[in-house]
Amino acid sequence: MSRSVSDVSVVTVNWNGKDHLETLLPSLTVLDPREIILVDNGSSDGSQDFVRSRYPAVRIIQNDTNRGFAQPNNLAAEVAQGRCLAFINNDMRVDPGWIKTALARMGGTVICAGSRILDWSGEKIDFNGSSLEYLGYALQRDLGQPWRSVGSPDRILFPCGGAMLIDREVFRQVGGFDEDYFAIFEDVDLGWRLWLAGYEVAFASDSVAFHKGHGTFKTQANEKMRYLMHRNAMFTVLKNYEETAFRKVFALAIVLAIKRAVLFAGVDRERFYLWSKSRERLEQSDRSACTQILDALNHLVAVDDVLDQLPVLLEKRSRVQALRKRPDAEIFPLFVDPFRPIVENSEYLSIERSHLETLELTKLFEPLACPPVPPERLADLQERVALLRRELSALQWLQSQAILHPGGIGGPGFRQFFRTWRSQGFGVAWRRFLEHVDRGL
Secondary structure, eight states, X not given: OOOOGGGEEEEEEESSOHHHXXXXXXXXXXXXOSEEEEEEEXXXXXXXXXXXXXXXXXXXXXXSSOOTTHHHHHXXXXXXXXXXXXXXXTTEEEOTTHHHHHHTTOXXXXXXXXXXXXXXXXXXXXXXXXXXXXXSOEEETTTTSBGGGOOOOSBOSOOOTTEEEEEHHHXXXXXXXXXXXXXXXXXXXXXXXXXXXXXXXXXXEEEEEEEXXXXXXXGSOXXXXXXXXXXXXXXXXXXXXXXXXXXXXXXXHHHHXXXXXXXXXXXXXXXXXXXXXXHHHHHTTOHHHHHHHHHHHHHHHHHHHHHHTHHHHHHHHHHHHHTOOSOHHHHGGGGSOTTOOSSOOHHHHHXXXXXXXXXXXXXXXXXXXXXXOOHHHHHHHHHHHHHHHHHHHHHHHHHHHXXXXXXXXXXXXXXXXXXXXXXXXXXXXXXXXXXXXHTTO
């Protein structure tokens, strides 16, 4: 059944964001959706009075305290009147075609569309598709790149929760956003759940939102955000992997989190763990030492929280796996770059490589096939797709070998190729590689 703008309930969450709402709401009201719902997280800056006086048609739902991102959006989904939900962060403004172009990407098993997000000037990418590292750490593809210089994917593992549309009934059926996340990576978890439940998430490159840049997060301590990132990555791993991968990856996630904590804390093995390096840096008022030690604690507290909640999390895992209609083998290609380094530390990377080899985890992700091609485009793209699949499989095998055996293959040219691939996408990296070949590299 086709959808129109009048079928859409737009939802935004606000916490002391009156200044943001002065820009967001005018860009939404002109779209004429079925309704606009604002869930306020106990603001004290006059946001509610501003909305009531200037935008009386906006429906306000009031939380007494700051409940983060997931709970307010779920609350709105329960009372929304539209067949489709459009989630938008309060520090955004949207293009006039934001809803229509996203709806055009939805149909059949495609029940969710992620918008392209640009910076406030409209020149550079903030979100252009998703990538997921195997331990649950997400990446926004092409971040900071000029939008005209990059392509766009067709299907993505997850949308950015800050600008997305989704079928309301499916959202509720799969459990909505996990409220235990509070904020950060809840959209990753939702996207993975949608795919394993048999649905698809499309990228709507013409559905554009403009982002001021973590307007609410700027008011929060950085260590709190990093704690949520580490903890929620483990939540996502625990809940969504199939059984075989889960048993390997979750155990490794705990081991490597502890290893990162030890490394960041500056523990000196040669001096019997007397913390000499860290103590010296603290005595010298080295601010970076404080930051590193706080981050080390973040890893440990995240592990402690996950283990404390393990019985509840395993119950959640059972409910998620009961939804499964698609194996992870069909989902893994959407990870895009599952073995990208999350820490630039040679000791850590060496230990991680050893564990990956022992557990044979890289075999789960290779060969990675391309995401499915829409049937209407298959006829004229079949030969091209077959060629690109062969090239991509070969290159992904080469990348996995480079990660597992650093220094064993390739030279500076290959290393530059992989750096370009990670930062600017496969298309740009491949184009530059071919240019080097043409010049007789």
